[in-house]
Amino acid sequence: MFSERILRVLERLGGVSAATAVRARLAPRTEPAPPRFRVEREADAGRIAAWWESRDPAGRDQLADPHTIATLPAYAANIENMIGTVKLPVGVVGPLRVNGLHAQGDYLVPLATTEAALVASYARGAHLITRAGGASAAMLSEGVLRSPAFLFADMVEAGTFVGWAAANAGRLRVAAEATTRHGKLEAIDPFIDNDTVFLVCRYTTGDAAGQNMVTIATDALCRAVLEGCPVQPRAWFIEGNFSGDKKASYLGLITGRGRKVSASVLIPEALVRRCLHVGVDRMLDYARVAQLGAMLSGQIGAQGHYANGLAAFYIATGQDAACVAESAVGFTRMERRDDGLFMSVTLPNLLVGSVGGGTGLPAQRAALELMGLAGTGKAAALAEVVASLCLAGEISIMAAIAAGDFTRAHHSLARTRT
Template sequence: MTAIRPLRINGLNAHGDFHVPMATTEAALVASYARGAYAATKSGGISTAILYEGVIRTPAFVLENLLNAGLFVEWVVTNVDQLKAAAEATTRHGKLVSVEPMIDNNVVFLICRFTTGDAAGQNMVTIATNALCDDIVARCPVPLKAWYIEGNFSGDKKASFLGLVTGRGRKVSASVTLKADVVERILGTTVQDMLDYGQVANLGAHLSGQLGAQAHYANGLAALYIATGQDAACVAESAMGITRMEARGADLFCSVTMPNILVGSVGGGTSLPSQSAGLNILGLKGAGHGAALAEVVAATCLCGEISIVAAIAAGHFTRAHENLARHR
């Protein structure tokens, strides 16, 4: 495990200079993210904010017919307060913020959305949702043919349109305006060259049907998730979002918006020795740091986007991998 050079973040929850730990064997990855962090810090740092929060679980209920599905949804809507109480009785930290029905003929999915405190919260919301379902089974007068704790609608560990639009976890936006001289001196290219390549890259994203449009969130996400004890499989859904690059006078505005950041500063693998050390490097171990950790994740991904776009725009991408990976 290694850490990239100090990254300055001016966020709603994350403030200061952070040494970001990365667990990876790819030398070029660490160098690239470190370069992006250096350029962002030299331009005043990255602004970050959490826009939305809500981990979802989507149980599915099978009924006899469409009429019974409608009656079932009517009963759920009128009993939300009792269902909320049943779910929240299983956790001190989780709060059920909404139950949204989705009907497909005789099958009903309930989108159960929770806040999870400082934990990533996947086990938390599963246990809470199971209690909610048990309460439905015990009290609902509409006969059920079957029910399942997850109907494969939530996007758990999968890229999905639902996740891109509504989010699953913490939705975070991060941005920085890179000074033109920083782009030239540190990134070895120009603002216009980065914009020109960005236009082609966005076209490629649209033509290939990407969910969102970005270069490579997954690289930084995987390294940071493993280093801090997160569920690495969640990279599958976390690596979605939108990268933007626009001219701001002579300078370059860069941003990422990521709707599915699933991280926690407590729970899961965060207490393992190496992963605990990773969180301590960040200064974000334990209660009260979950939101700041999510902002650090988005800021780190922005650093990677800046560096890879600059490398490809300048024609340095292949040479960097040859020097740092093949011939190191």
């Protein structure tokens, strides 16, 4: 017997009797395509005004408001075909106390989101962490990966190439590092699959997240390969989809991609009951269920909702929001200790920077300055604060589910508010 789900699919496709009409609806259209928008790199007020002339003035007033037009030069390096800016509500979490190798202090953390209840949830966890003395946090390692791929005639040529690359690693490093003042090529690890070789290149990127930095450096490395290697590849690609760039991957989980950071807190049992309205044993019961659910469903890592806090923080501070796909991989642990409840988070792929990308945009720079973490020398501390933020979110959501408050909180904070 067909399931209801399959029957609904068939209904959307129109059934066998409507096959001709459905095919006609899905077929390519033959009328001339509308003119393509020309890619404009400059954020020009005159061009933006002309673009809005024949369009909804209400949309123009919201997206191309006078303040946006007056500050256009600030956006020019970050966008093409600019027509305005989008405003999002920004909430603040904290003070969040962080006792880190690099981050030391009580931080106000900005989050940009349209999801009601999110800021309240992270704020609750941050309050509890601070009352417990703060999160212990450490950036454990760093290294952004890029994995160019080289295709050869056979496995013998692939092996010869790897031998040459190993013997000339210093030469390749010089070529890569000549493109950047801050990036350093730390390692080149070959991975051979028959006639195909991936060179897994690991870089440190200073205070930048470094995605573009490592791409440009790796391109120079590949050009040096082509100039010097006696075995020429049939083809090569700057990224062979091996590095895990903007994707959850086991490689990133094990070796790290970006900044690997861990944060933990020990919460006295009385504080757990007073602030979270649940006992430690009930929290541990839920932790076991959550770990089992993650394992049975095939999740990479095991955690509650890193992506919520990361996405809101990335948007607020000008990080590359697409990197949430890999940055949200990690592990949350919960254990009973003599003094109460121990909780920790470990994020092996945290891609954040205090310089570069969108961190220099006016609002995003202001959000980083709110924490005192804008500019050079602040990226490691920023990573430790972000990990502590994720810890706050894990404490709050797991407690809400364990206590049976999750639905009620979302109903009161998100459903019934006007």
